[in-house]
Amino acid sequence: MAEAERTQLPGYVRLSGSGELEERARRAHEVLRDCVVCPQECRVNRIEDELGFCRTGLLPRVSSYSPHFGEETPLVGKNGSGTIFFAGCNMRCEFCQNYEISQCGAGYAVSNEDLAAIMLHLQERRCHNINLVSPSHVVPQILGAVALAAPRGLNVPLVYNSGGYDSVETLRLLDGVIDIYMPDAKYGRDDVALELSHAPGYTARMQAALKEMHRQVGDLVIRDGLAVRGMIIRHLVLPGNLASSEIVLKFIAEELSRDSYVNIMAQYHPAWKAAEGGRGPVLAALQRPITSREYQYAIRCARENSLSRGFP
Template identity: 75%
Template structure:
C-alpha cells in the first residue's frame, strides 16, 4: 500500500490538504512568499490562484530510465512556475500563461487515467506552487484506489515547510540543483536566496525518502537530483556536487544534464556581459568538468548523459 493510501484512510491526508490550503490565504507555499490571497483570486509571482493549472499530461519517455521503464512516466505538466529562468526551454508553459485551470476532482481523474494507461508513476512537473491542490487531488484519487508512486519533479526552489506536508505522500523526489551561487540564481532565474532554499529543500526531501531504490529496473522510492551544466560553469557545479555528496549522500543518484541550449530570452541576446556565454551550447569539456566534480566528490550513481 502506498504511503498516501494509509494517510488517506486515517484522514491525515485530508488534514494535510486543509493545512496547505490555509497557506494560500497569505501565500507562503513557495520561497517567493508573495503574501497574496490566492483563495480570493489574487496572484503573485507564479500568477496562479486557487485552482491547479495543467498544460498537458500523459506517458512520457524522456525522463530518467528508472522512471520511464517500459510504459513511461505519467507526467502532469503544471503551467506557470515560481522561477523565471531566462533560458527555460519550456517557457511557453512556465512563463507565457499556458494551460487550463481545472478542479482538484479533475486533477484526481487525470491521475487515475494515467494509472489506467499503465504508467509506472505519477510525475508532477513544476509542482512547487501547487502543493495544496496536489494534496487535495491525491486524497480524492486515493479514495478511488490510486496505487502507483508519486514523483515530485521541481526546480529545487521549494519551501521546506511546505515539503513537510508531503512527508509520506511523495515516493520519489526529483529536484533540480541548479546553482551554487545566489547572485547567478537571482540574475538568471529571479530566485532570491536560491542556494540556501534549495539546500534546505533537498535535505528535507532526502530525509523523507532517502537514496533512490530501484526494483526490477523501476524506481519505487528515493531521490534523483538533476543538475544542468551551464556554459562557463555558471551553475558552479563543484559547489553543487560537494553539497550533494557531503550533506545528502554519496549514494545520491545524480543526473548531470548536457542538454543546455540557448532558449527563451537567452537566445535573444542583450544580456549582461557576465552571462553572454548563455548564447551558446555547452562544450564537451564543460560537461566533462561537471562530471569530474561529481566523481571527485565521491558521487557514483547517474551521470548517464
C-alpha cells in the same frame, strides 16, 4: 488486504486511510489565504484568485498530461512516466526550455476533482508513476487531488519534479505523500541564481529543501528496474560553469549522500530570453551550448566527490 501487501503501497494510501491526508490537504489549502507556499512568499490571497509571482490563483493550470518516455530510465520503464505539466512557475529562468508553459502560462484551469481524474487516467494507462512537473506553487491543490484520488484506487508512486526552490514548511506537508523527489540543484551561487532565475536566496533554500526531501525518502531505491522511492537529483551544466557545478556536487556528496542518484545533464541550449542576447555578460554567456570540456568538468567534479549513480 494483507499487511505485507499494504506496506508495499505508497505512503499516501496509508495516510488516506487514517484521515491524515485529508487533514494535510485542509492545512495546505489555508496557506493559500496568505500565500507562502513557496520561497517567493508573495502573501497574496490565492483563495480569492489573487496572483503572485507564479501567476496562479486558486485553481492550478495544466498544460498537458501523458505517458512520457524522455525521463530518467528508472521512472520510464515499459509504459512511461505519467507526467502532468503544470503551467506557471515559482522561478523565471531566463533560459527556460519550457517557457511556453512556465512563463507564458499555456494551459487550462482544473479543479482538484479534475486533477484527481487525470491521475487516475494515467494510472489506467499503466504509467508506472504520477510525475508532477513544476509542482512547487500548487502543492495545496496536489494534496487535495491526491486525497480525492487515493480512495478511488490511486496507488502508484508520486514523483515531485521541481526546480529545487521549495519551502521546507510546505515539503513537510508532503512527508509520507511523495514517494520520489526529483529536484534540480541548479546553482552554487546566489548572484547567478537571482540574475538567471529570479530566485532570491536560491542556494540556501535549495540546500534546505533537498535535505528535507532526503530526510523523507532517502536515496533512490530501484526494484525490478523501476524507481519506487527516494531521490533523483538533476544538475544542468551551463556554459562557462555558471551553475558552479563543483559547489553543487560537493554539497550533494557531503551533506546528502554519496549514494545520491545525480543526473548531470548536457542538453543546455539557448532558449527563451537567453536566445535573444544582450542584457549583460552573464546572459550573453548563455548564447551558446555547452562544450564537451565543460560537461566533462562537471563529471570529474562528481567523481572527485565519490558520486557515481545516475551519470555516465
